[in-house]
Amino acid sequence: MKPIGLIAVGNPDRAILESVQAAVAREYRTRCSIEGQLDAHSAFRPERGQYHSTALLERLLHDDHIQLGVTEVDLFIPILTFVFGEAQLGGSAAIVSYHRLTQEFYGLPADDALLLDRTAKEAIHEIGHAAGLTHCDDYQCVMAASHAVEWLDVKSAALCAFCRRRL
Ligand SMILES: [Zn+2]
Ligand SMILES: [Zn+2]
Numbered sequence: 001m002k003p004i005g006l007i008a009v010g011n012p013d014r015a016i017l018e019s020v021q022a023a024v025a026r027e028y029r030t031r032c033s034i035e036g037q038l039d040a041h042s043a044f045r046p047e048r049g050q051y052h053s054t055a056l057l058e059r060l061l062h063d064d065h066i067q068l069g070v071t072e073v074d075l076f077i078p079i080l081t082f083v084f085g086e087a088q089l090g091g092s093a094a095i096v097s098y099h100r101l102t103q104e105f106y107g108l109p110a111d112d113a114l115l116l117d118r119t120a121k122e123a124i125h126e127i128g129h130a131a132g133l134t135h136c137d138d139y140q141c142v143m144a145a146s147h148a149v150e151w152l153d154v155k156s157a158a159l160c161a162f163c164r165r166r167l
Contacts, residue, residue, distance in 0.1 A: 001029065001030040001131065002064070003030055004005075004024055004031070004032040004065060004066045004067075005035035005065050005068070006021055006034045007022060007035055007037065007067055008034070008038070008040050009040050009070065010051075010071045011071050011072060012038040012072045016116065019119070019120060020096075021122065023041070023120035023124060024068070028124075028131075028167075035067070041058055042063065045076075048076060049074075050073075050074045050075065050076040050082065051071075051073045052075075053076060053077050053085075053097075054077055056071075056095055058091075060065050060093035060095060061090045061091070062093065063092070065092070066130050067094075068094045068095065068123060068130075069093075069094070069095035069096070070095075070119070071097045071098075072098040075097040075099070080099060082095065084097060084101065084122050084147070084152075085123070087128075088129075089129050090130070091130055093130060094123075094129065094130040096126050114123060114153075117157065118149060118150050118152050118153070121146075121152055121156075121157045122146075122152065124157055124159075125142050125146070127144065133159075140155050140156050141156070141159060141162075142155060142156060142157055143159060144159055
């Protein structure tokens with residue numbers, strides 16, 4: 001597994017970045033460092049009031065390690081209302097947004113521990129795609145597809161044995 005560099009895209013919360021850093025390093029047993037910041041402005045699409053995920057992903061491509069962008073801004077790709085994250089399959093870049101991972105987004109009281117847990121799962125999931133993994137049928141595996149927070153909450157933050165072997 002290549003080393004992983006975290007990039008703050010926009011102005012994500014520092015505690016969330018550090019939590020993602022620890023979770024990713026643990027799950028992939030690789031070095032993970034916080035490496036810099038990227039301005040999200042050029043990816044903003046005023047007609048949607050959201051940020052184009054793929055435009056940010058392209059700016060995260062890197063030669064010798066995987067770069068993971070972590071952001072608080074709301075991401076979309078043109079065919080979908082929103083995305084929690086996106087990755088270049090078998091590539092070098094991934095991005096995750098926690099905009100829709102907060103309980104407040106759904107009108108519920110804040111839950112910081114749950115937010116860290118969801119963001120870590122989504123980060124590990126997108127890095128899995130960047131490392132070449134596709135979606136997994138095991139609903140508990142972190143590589144299970146999850147387009148709603150309810151699905152994120154039922155799966156674990158870990159790769160199943162099958163996905164780990166495929167890495
Ligand atoms: Zn996925
Ligand atoms: Zn799996």
